[in-house]
Structure formats: structure tokens, C-alpha cells
Amino acid sequence: MLINTADEGALLLAQHAEALREWFIFPYVPPELVRSLTSKKEMYHLARQHGIPTAETEFPESREDVVRFLDHAVFPVMLKGIDGERLERRTGKKMVIIRTGDELLGHYEKMEDPQHPNLMLQEYIPGGDDCVWMFNGYFDKDGECLYAQTGKKIRQAPVYTGYTSLGICLRNEIVEKTTKEFMKRIGYRGILDIGYRYDARDGSYKVLDINPRIGATFRLFVAPNGMDVARPHTWI
Numbered sequence: 669m670l671i672n673t674a675d676e677g678a679l680l681l682a683q684h685a686e687a688l689r690e691w692f693i694f695p696y697v698p699p700e701l702v703r704s705l706t707s708k709k710e711m712y713h714l715a716r717q718h719g720i721p722t723a724e725t726e727f728p729e730s731r732e733d734v735v736r737f738l739d740h741a742v743f744p745v746m747l748k749g750i751d752g753e754r755l756e757r758r759t760g761k762k763m764v765i766i767r768t769g770d771e772l773l774g775h776y777e778k779m780e781d782p783q784h785p786n787l788m789l790q791e792y793i794p795g796g797d798d799c800v801w802m803f804n805g806y807f808d809k810d811g812e813c814l815y816a817q818t819g820k821k822i823r824q825a826p827v828y829t830g831y832t833s834l835g836i837c838l839r840n841e842i843v844e845k846t847t848k849e850f851m852k853r854i855g856y857r858g859i860l861d862i863g864y865r866y867d868a869r870d871g872s873y874k875v876l877d878i879n880p881r882i883g884a885t886f887r888l889f890v891a892p893n894g895m896d897v898a899r900p901h902t903w904i
Contacts, residue, residue: 670694671859671898672881675706675753695809695858697880705856705878708788709750720850721872723865724791734776737789738769746790747775755779755786763829765792793865793874797824801840801864801873802832803847804889804897807857813848815897817889832885843873850875859897861886 670692672678681688682699689696704710708725715722727750728734744767749755752762759779766772772789780787793799800821806814823834843864851860861883864873882898890896 674881675879678702678706678880695807697857698855701854701856702880705880707750708748708752708877711875711878712788714854715850715875718850718853720846721867721874723793723874723876726789727785728776728787728789729785730782731773731776734773734789738772741769741772741789742791743767743769744792745772746792747772747779748788748790750786750788758786765828793867793869795866795868797821797828799866799868800824800876801843801866802835802883802885802888803843803860803862803864804883804886805847805851805860806897807851807860809857811852811855811857813851815895815899816844816848817897818843819885819888832888835885835888837889840873846873846875856880861897 670681670688672681672694678697679699679702681694682697682702685696688694704714709727712722712725726737728737744765746763747766748763756762758781761779764775766775776787798820802819802821803816805816808814817837818840819835819837820840821832821835823832824830825833847860847862858880859882861879861881862875863877864875867874886897
């Protein structure tokens with residue numbers, strides 16, 4: 669049985685599913701769907717296509733595009749990697765919070781790879797770490813959600829942009845319903861880790877990350893009988 673822990677691994681499984689299924693058990697997810705979930709650019713457009721709230725985002729392909737963005741920019745903004753893991757390997761960071769135009773141009777020039785553009789500009793949704801909500805679930809071969817848990821972050825490391833260092837399980841029916849309906853529409857199968865940020869300005873939960881794999885905080889979501897998101901994997 670294969671349980672994947674990284675976005676690159678999810679794509680590897682999808683691309684080589686036919687050969688691997690001779691030796692391993694794992695849910696099949698089409699490669700094009702995996703790419704659309706792990707690329708923040710494609711994920712943004714997929715969410716918009718299905719009416720799922722998400723932060724306003726632009727995808728500059730040059731310094732000139734960034735300069736044009738400054739004409740209507742509202743700071744702070746988030747400078748992120750479309751492929752966060754690739755950006756982290758290149759710069760040591762997946763994202764930074766930008767507060768001025770000069771700061772944006774400086775970070776863009778240091779962080780971008782001009783030959784292979786990988787940066788995006790995303791609106792900053794106000795609030796602390798505890799505005800971030802998480803969903804962990806398992807979707808079977810028919811797209812039915814067999815296991816679902818929600819929770820929220822209390823603290824991140826690094827602050828505002830990092831992994832969960834303290835979180836709690838807490839029922840959120842909107843996050844759960846939104847995720848189930850979204851995954852049903854796109855035909856997702858298997859373990860899912862997804863993150864939202866609550867926007868108090870309009871009362872919406874905006875999807876930020878969709879991880880077609882087990883997440884780093886999966887052991888936060890453990891039932892009294894020991895059930896977590898990995899164990900339904902045995903019911904394929």
C-alpha cells in the first residue's frame with residue numbers, strides 16, 4: 669500500500685499508476701488533475717471555475733508585469749511560488765509578505781527565475797494564524813467522502829506563512845461541505861489535505877492550498893478509536 673507525502677510524489681504516482689498498481693495499492697487520480705491541484709496557478713483557475721472562493725491572484729511573467737501590478741496594488745500582498753517546493757529549493761522560502769512597491773520589486777528580482785517564471789501575487793487576507801482552517805479527508809473510488817475532519821491553526825512557524833505548530837480539531841460545516849462538493853465535482857479520489865483562510869471582510873472561507881496527499885498535520889485529526897485520514901486508505 670502506497671501513502672504519498674509530497675506533491676511531487678502525487679504526480680509520480682499518477683503518471684506511473686499502471687506500472688505501480690501491479691505491486692502496490694493506491695487510489696488513481698489522473699495526472700492532469702494532480703497538476704491542477706499542486707500548481708497554485710491551475711488551482712486558482714479550477715476554484716474559480718467551480719465557484720469556490722479564493723484570494724485574488726495575479727501571475728506576472730516579467731518585471732514589467734510587476735510594475736504594471738503596482739498601478740493598482742493594495743498592500744500588503746503575498747509573493748508566493750506557483751510551485752512552492754521549487755521556490756523553496758531555489759530561495760529557502762515558499763512565500764513572503766510584501767508591504768511596499770520597492771520591497772516587491774526587490775524580492776521579485778531576487779526570487780524569480782526569469783527563464784521559468786514561478787511567482788504569483790496574491791491579496792493578503794487580514795487576520796492572525798487562527799484564521800486558517802484545515803480539512804483532512806478520504807474520498808473513495810466513487811468520490812464519496814468516507815472520513816472527514818476539520819480544524820484550525822492557532823500558531824504557525826514561521827509566523828503567518830509556515831507549517832502548523834499548534835492546531836485544534838474544530839467542526840466547521842461550511843469548510844466540510846465546500847470541500848466535499850468541490851472534490852465531488854472534479855472527481856478526486858484518495859487522501860486530501862486542504863487549507864482555507866477565513867476572510868472577515870466578506871464572511872467567506874477562501875481556499876489557499878489543495879494537497880492531493882497526506883498532510884503534515886494529519887495526526888492532529890485522530891478519532892477516539894485511533895482513526896486518522898491514513899487508515900481509510902485500507903478500504904480501497
